[in-house]
Amino acid sequence: MKTKSILSPHSEKEIIQAVHQAQESNRSIHCFSAGFNWGYGTNSAIDNQAIHLDLSQMNQIISFDKDLGILKIEPGVTQGDLQAYLEKNNYDYHVPNNGAGHRASIMGNALERGFGIAPLQDHASSILSIRGILSDGSIYESALKEIDPKLADCFSWGVGPQLDKMVSQSSWIIVTEMSIQLKKRQECTDIILLTFSEAQLGQIILMLQNLMSEMEGSIGSIKIFNRKQVIKNNDSLINRIFFSYDEWFLTIVIYSHSLTRNSIIKLTKKRIRQFLKAKVSILNSGKIHFLTKLFSLIPGNESSEHFFKIKDLNEMMNLARGRTSEVGFKALDVDFDYLKNDQFDxxxxxxxxxxxxxxxxxxxxxxxxxxxxxxxxxxxxxxxxxxxxxxxxxxxxxxxxxxxxxxxxxxxxxxxxxxxxxxxxxxxxxxxxxxxxxxxxxxxxxxxxxxxxxxxxxxxxxxxxxxxxxxxx
Ligand SMILES: Cc1cc2nc3c(=O)[nH]c(=O)nc-3n(C[C@H](O)[C@H](O)[C@H](O)COP(=O)(O)OP(=O)(O)OC[C@H]3O[C@@H](n4cnc5c(N)ncnc54)[C@H](O)[C@@H]3O)c2cc1C
Structure with a gap:
């Protein structure tokens, strides 16, 4: 019986050594970037004899082209690392975030075809080029890297058969570098909120179909939650302002410039009302700031349900603005209090x-x-x-x-x-x-x-x- 081994390489050279070790000992290699693939097997291998390659130590942000939005990273770069890097350098770009929060990797999520909130929500689609190690220990690179690495990132189709497109949800390469497209933050972010009943679900889907065909460019993400997921206590004041007793809760994130904002919101509301009568609320940073101030005037409010819910709305806004957030853990199951610990694993x-x-x-x-x-x-x-x-x-x-x-x-x-x-x-x-x-x-x-x-x-x-x-x- 072979024992489970975990290697934490710091370089491609060490990965190649691990590949040769696997070949010689007739074992397979299970690799992961941060290993927080929660709900899909986390960091465990299917083959219990596999050598585990924990790539989280290879966590350099290799380069960022702030003009073209091209980010080149190693596997271990997490959402939190990228957020810190962008903030430190005053780059106003979205982190390709998702509900798993700051500890999850950018690369692992893209390779799993995960999706998130910010404008490029289908993360595999933002992959521009890759480099990695094949099972014979050789190095693979995207086609146009032979000509010019920048060109490879700018024209991700390359020329000839496109092997990179087969990298996600696949198992033929250990990816050591990946370039992805980041999206610049737009001036305004608004979230349209509305609740609706079970009987209206079909109408809502039809409305969204129309909205997406007409306005996909202005819409960042659309999600529909069931009430149990977002509202634990229906009696709080915040719930009465934003939510009702309806079964479903719709959020539409709108990105715009201040010059176009009002007309885009107006058009979205108009389209919604063509399909159903519903109370439509708009959430943005200004409104959250106002509500936070208002509730902070109420003595002892910090621990109350209202304050808590404003924090949640703020977290929703953070996600929409391309920042990381752990609020997804709460949405997982409102009855599980342990999920509120942000180091939970x-x-x-x-x-x-x-x-x-x-x-x-x-x-x-x-x-x-x-x-x-x-x-x-x-x-x-x-x-x-x-x-x-x-x-x-x-x-x-x-x-x-x-x-x-x-x-x-x-x-x-x-x-x-x-x-x-x-x-x-x-x-x-x-x-x-x-x-x-x-x-x-x-x-x-x-x-x-x-x-x-x-x-x-x-x-x-x-x-x-x-x-x-x-x-x-
Ligand atoms: C509360 C909660 C909310 C969540 N919300 C979301 C969500 O909104 N969207 C979403 O997509 N997921 C979500 N998840 C699921 C999951 O946790 C995330 O997808 C997370 O980003 C995956 O973990 P990771 O990025 O660390 O990937 P890893 O675990 O590092 O990698 C995932 C898999 O990709 C492959 N892989 C990784 N790195 C490499 C490499 N370098 N070379 C070759 N193959 C590699 C491996 O097969 C690996 O098992 C959520 C989980 C929780 C608990």
Missing amino acids: FAKFDKKLVWFSPICPLIPARALQLIDLVRTLNVDSEFKFKTYTWTILNQRTLALVMPIVYDFDKNENFWEWYKKIHIEMKEKGFIPYRFHNEMMPTLREDLLPHYYGHVKKFENAMNPNSLILKGRY
Whole structure:
């Protein structure tokens, strides 16, 4: 029995040594950037004999072109590192953030095809070029780096077959450098908030379909949360100002210049009202500042529910402004107080997190079919989805993201049930955008067997014996 080994390389040279060590000892390599892939297997390998390569020590921001917004990083650079760097240098750019907060890596999230809040929310799509180590120990670089590294970043298609595009959710390369596009912060950020009832969900999806086809350029992110996720105590004053007793809660982030702001907000409100009658609130930094001041005048208010909720609104604004935030932990499950500790780590906790995140065409009938399906699963099962977040990914697609936090050791049936819901979803034409380690065999064998027949051919050529990230995707 071989023992689990964890290596923390500081250079490409040390990674190449690790690859040779793996070849010689007939083991595979599991690599991660920061290792906070919570809900999808965290930093654990599928192959329990694998050598673990913890790349978090390779955490240099190699360069940032402030004119073109091109950032070149090593694997271990976290959201928090990037935020500190941008602030220190007065670069007014968004961090490609997500709900996992400041400890999660930029590279790992892009490689997992994660999505976030700020304008380039599909993080894999912001990858411009890469460099990394292949399973034979050789160095791979994007096509145009042979001509000029800057050109490679500026024209990410390169010339000829585009191998870089196969780097996300894949397992043939240990990425050591990545260039990504950052987006400049716009002058104004407003969040449109409204609540609506279950019966209005279809109308809302139709409205969003129209809004996205007309105004995608001005809209940063659109999310729909179920009430349980955002509002623990419906009686607080803040809740009465911004929320109602409706089931769903919609946020639309609008980016604009002060010269265009009013007309964009006016048009958005007009489009919303064409589809439904609802109270529309606008949140921005000025309003949050005002509310914070107002509530601070009330004695003893710091510990009260109102103040707490204003802080949450401020965190939402931080995310929209491209800063990091841990507020996602609270949204995970409002009943779990331990999640409020910002050093909390699922890897060290007896309860485990698993996501279920099916994607869906941005079509009302399909979205309603999906939510009905999920509700049916909830009725029949001992495992329940408590919180739902719809994310509008683009003009065509939405994702329904649902976490489950359970003590798996005491719930032996979990994985059986989880696999079953994947199969049931497939039968109705839905599939998650991203998979937990435990579900990789299901993905390959049950969900996409034909496609994975082709993937296998590529894998055999680029990653013989599955040396890198064995069993992942
Ligand atoms: C409360 C909460 C909220 C969350 N919100 C979001 C969210 O909004 N959006 C989202 O996308 N996720 C979210 N997550 C899930 C997850 O925690 C994040 O996606 C996180 O960014 C992934 O961890 P990481 O960046 O440290 O990646 P890592 O764990 O470092 O990497 C993830 C995987 O990518 C591959 N990989 C990483 N680095 C390399 C490399 N250098 N070379 C080759 N392969 C590599 C490996 O397969 C690795 O397992 C959330 C989790 C929690 C708990």
